[in-house]
Amino acid sequence: MSKSNTDxxxxxxxxxLERGPVWxxxxxxxxxxxxxxxxxxxxxxxxxxxxxxQRFVVDRGDASDTVYDENYDRIRQVELKHLESGHLSALVTxxxxxxxxxxxxxxxxxxGVAVMPVSEAVEKHxxxxxxxxxxxxxxxxxKFEAMNGALWNxxxxxxxxxxxxxxxxxxxxxxxxxxxxxxxxxxxxVVGKNAELTLVDEYGGGAFGTQAGTSYSNGAVEIFxxxxxxxxxxxxxxxxxxxTSYLTHRAGIxxxxxxxxxxxxxxxxxxxxxxxxxxxxxxxxxxxxxLLFGAGHQHFDNHTLxxxxxxxxxxxxxxxxxxxxxxxxxYTGLIRIDPHAKSxxxxxxxxxxxxxxxxxxxxxxxxxxxxxxxxCTHGATLGPIDPLMVHYLQSRGIEHREAVRMIVAGFxxxxxxxxxxxxxxxxxxxxxxxxxxx
Amino acid sequence: xxxxxxxxxxxxxHVEVEDKEVxxxxxxxxxxxxxxxxxxxxxxGKSSLSNALMGHPGYEITSGEAYLQGHSILEMxxxxxSRAGLFLAFQYPLAVPGVTVANFLRAAxxxxxGPEADMSDFRRLLKREMAxxxxxxxxxxxxxxxxxxxxxxxxxxxxxxSVLNPKMALLDETDSGLDIDALKTVSGGxxxxxxxxxxxxLVTHYQRLLNYVQPDFVHVMLGxxxxxxxxxxxxxxxxxxxxxxVEQETGxxxxx
Ligand SMILES: Nc1ncnc2c1ncn2[C@@H]1O[C@H](COP(=O)(O)OP(=O)(O)O)[C@@H](O)[C@H]1O
Ligand SMILES: [Mg+2]
Numbered sequence: 001m002s003k004s005n006t007d008x009x010x011x012x013x014x015x016x017l018e019r020g021p022v023w024x025x026x027x028x029x030x031x032x033x034x035x036x037x038x039x040x041x042x043x044x045x046x047x048x049x050x051x052x053x054q055r056f057v058v059d060r061g062d063a064s065d066t067v068y069d070e071n072y073d074r075i076r077q078v079e080l081k082h083l084e085s086g087h088l089s090a091l092v093t094x095x096x097x098x099x100x101x102x103x104x105x106x107x108x109x110x111x112g113v114a115v116m117p118v119s120e121a122v123e124k125h126x127x128x129x130x131x132x133x134x135x136x137x138x139x140x141x142x143k144f145e146a147m148n149g150a151l152w153n154x155x156x157x158x159x160x161x162x163x164x165x166x167x168x169x170x171x172x173x174x175x176x177x178x179x180x181x182x183x184x185x186x187x188x189x190v191v192g193k194n195a196e197l198t199l200v201d202e203y204g205g206g207a208f209g210t211q212a213g214t215s216y217s218n219g220a221v222e223i224f225x226x227x228x229x230x231x232x233x234x235x236x237x238x239x240x241x242x243x244t245s246y247l248t249h250r251a252g253i254x255x256x257x258x259x260x261x262x263x264x265x266x267x268x269x270x271x272x273x274x275x276x277x278x279x280x281x282x283x284x285x286x287x288x289x290x291l292l293f294g295a296g297h298q299h300f301d302n303h304t305l306x307x308x309x310x311x312x313x314x315x316x317x318x319x320x321x322x323x324x325x326x327x328x329x330x331y332t333g334l335i336r337i338d339p340h341a342k343s344x345x346x347x348x349x350x351x352x353x354x355x356x357x358x359x360x361x362x363x364x365x366x367x368x369x370x371x372x373x374x375x376c377t378h379g380a381t382l383g384p385i386d387p388l389m390v391h392y393l394q395s396r397g398i399e400h401r402e403a404v405r406m407i408v409a410g411f412x413x414x415x416x417x418x419x420x421x422x423x424x425x426x427x428x429x430x431x432x433x434x435x436x437x438x
Numbered sequence: 439x440x441x442x443x444x445x446x447x448x449x450x451x452h453v454e455v456e457d458k459e460v461x462x463x464x465x466x467x468x469x470x471x472x473x474x475x476x477x478x479x480x481x482x483g484k485s486s487l488s489n490a491l492m493g494h495p496g497y498e499i500t501s502g503e504a505y506l507q508g509h510s511i512l513e514m515x516x517x518x519x520s521r522a523g524l525f526l527a528f529q530y531p532l533a534v535p536g537v538t539v540a541n542f543l544r545a546a547x548x549x550x551x552g553p554e555a556d557m558s559d560f561r562r563l564l565k566r567e568m569a570x571x572x573x574x575x576x577x578x579x580x581x582x583x584x585x586x587x588x589x590x591x592x593x594x595x596x597x598x599x600s601v602l603n604p605k606m607a608l609l610d611e612t613d614s615g616l617d618i619d620a621l622k623t624v625s626g627g628x629x630x631x632x633x634x635x636x637x638x639x640l641v642t643h644y645q646r647l648l649n650y651v652q653p654d655f656v657h658v659m660l661g662x663x664x665x666x667x668x669x670x671x672x673x674x675x676x677x678x679x680x681x682x683x684v685e686q687e688t689g690x691x692x693x694x
Contacts, residue, residue: 391494392531392532392534394516396520396602397550398517410534414536
């Protein structure tokens with residue numbers, strides 16, 4: 001393992017850069033050049049105040065591992081059962097972009113819904129892929145987006161044709177190997193006009209303990225919601241407590257489209273995630289729910305962006321954080337309203353529950369509102385559980401531990417209500433585990 | 439259990455809040471089947487006494503003893519006091535967002551009955567008690583006290599009492615914020631709960647509630663002490679003449 005303390009150059013001739021048709025190889029090469037020529041972001045500058053950028057510099061030569069843990073098998077079996085019983089439309093397992101397997105996609109295919117590796121989509125859906133890949137997440141966002149743009153292996157492509165409804169979730173599991181593992185997952189989703197999709201995007205695996213070597217994930221997600229489409233995107237971070245994780249998500253939605261993003265995070269040693277939705281047409285609506293629950297020495301750094309590039313658009317963020325032990329969370333929420341975007345509504349709330357002394361949360365609202373005709377509110381709360389609330393429950397016979405569990409469960413209940421049925425038990429299980437031995 | 443048994447006993451209870459003594463030696467005996475009322479003007483220490491007895495973290499009992507059915511309760515955490523049969527209807531019940539009335543009461547009842555207990559009767563029980571208190575069934579799935587009016591909160595406190603069926607109920611200003619119809623409903627609930635084996639301590643500023651729930655004994659609280667005790671006629675006298683004459687008679691002031 002060699003996690004260098006200085007910048008690393010991506011060499012020109014490596015297999016990843018040779019994948020795909022000419023246009024794609026060119027984009028990979030330009031991502032490589034951009035990565036190599038962009039300095040590591042300076043610690044302390046915007047969006048890097050709370051997390052050391054050096055953590056995300058990694059030598060892709062480290063990537064070697066293909067060992068997956070029993071937990072992966074267990075979860076895969078659970079989701080396969082959900083597929084069998086009809087709770088899921090399709091299941092995809094993605095092992096570092098090297099092995100991607102698809103289950104249940106034939107039925108979707110009959111209705112024109114494509115769920116396939118990007119390497120296949122560049123042929124079968126050439127126009128869509130060329131038009132949308134790198135459109136929202138590329139080197140113009142930052143150095144680590146350029147890194148993914150150069151080094152992603154194979155990705156997942158999903159396309160729902162105009163007017164088609166996929167009524168049960170498509171579920172993706174991206175699993176990181178157990179030792180010395182590096183992955184650059186990539187996802188491109190196009191939801192056609194008046195089409196409907198629910199997508200669960202789950203990130204798991206990674207090293208355990210301190211002897212396990214590199215455990216690193218840098219993902220890119222691009223979602224396009226065309227006119228009148230309805231998309232629900234759920235992401236779950238459950239990587240091991242020794243994993244360094246980076247994810248940039250961007251969605252663009254057009255006139256009358258709606259997007260619900262649910263970001264759930266429980267895993268990782270250091271996790272930096274950036275969720276953004278650009279509202280491009282009147283009537284577009286975005287709601288982002290966030291929920292992270294940190295324990296031990298976990299470190300989370302989250303950004304959200306709601307960019308109103310069109311007037312008459314509406315956005316709403318409800319980002320909840322629960323921390324215990326010595327866990328840390330920083331949340332930066334940016335609302336941007338362009339000069340010509342009239343009559344927008346934008347709401348943002350970040351609530352942080354600190355279960356003991358020693359954990360720490362920061363909340364940074366950012367507003368770039370360039371049009372006066374706007375309704376905008378934002379708020380943040382940060383603090384321990386109200387001891388009087390605990391007392392109230394205790395005064396009815398409920399033990400202290402159970403009272404705390406109920407109050408935390410209450411704190412997150414509105415968010416968990418958004419979780420698709422197939423995930424609900426697993427999420428409640430994780431939340432309950434996190435509340436043990438408080 | 440005979441109605442002569444002492445159910446609840448306080449011996450020289452002293453309470454401090456924020457390093458200030460606000461209850462200065464209260465002694466009281468409630469026998470099974472009895473209804474007592476503590477009346478006193480604002481600031482005389484009624485809520486401090488009630489809260490301290492329930493184990494509120496902000497109120498410290500600095501000396502004194504309290505017994506429920508012969509068991510000393512002051513060493514117990516609040517949940518154990520509740521399971522031992524003590525209940526307090528709070529003057530200002532808190533909202534608990536995200537926890538529904540039904541889930542809250544189910545957890546509370548389960549804590550009382552034990553983890554192995556059969557809870558299959560719970561829904562029926564809840565439905566019945568809600569109907570008896572004219573609480574709309576939709577409240578079962580609402581978050582506890584979240585956005586409830588003052589009167590709705592008071593009803594839901596009495597609902598909790600009905601479901602948990604404690605031995606000794608302390609009701610702190612349960613009549614405040616109720617219109618006359620609600621007052622009748624709530625006092626109906628209290629009277630239905632009351633039997634020869636349990637005890638009630640009504641804590642109130644006004645004697646209004648006492649028209650509907652007949653006390654056997656009335657105690658006047660002034661300056662953190664019970665300064666006068668009598669029968670129901672004492673409440674009427676207070677209603678007519680206020681608290682001034684008690685202050686003059688005892689030479690004490692109302693405020694702690
Ligand atoms: N939580 C509290 N913090 C500070 N002072 C309090 C608190 N609760 C009660 N007190 C004080 O204790 C005294 C008695 O108040 P309280 O017990 O509420 O009286 P009552 O219920 O009879 O109106 C008052 O002086 C009041 O200001
Ligand atoms: Mg009071």
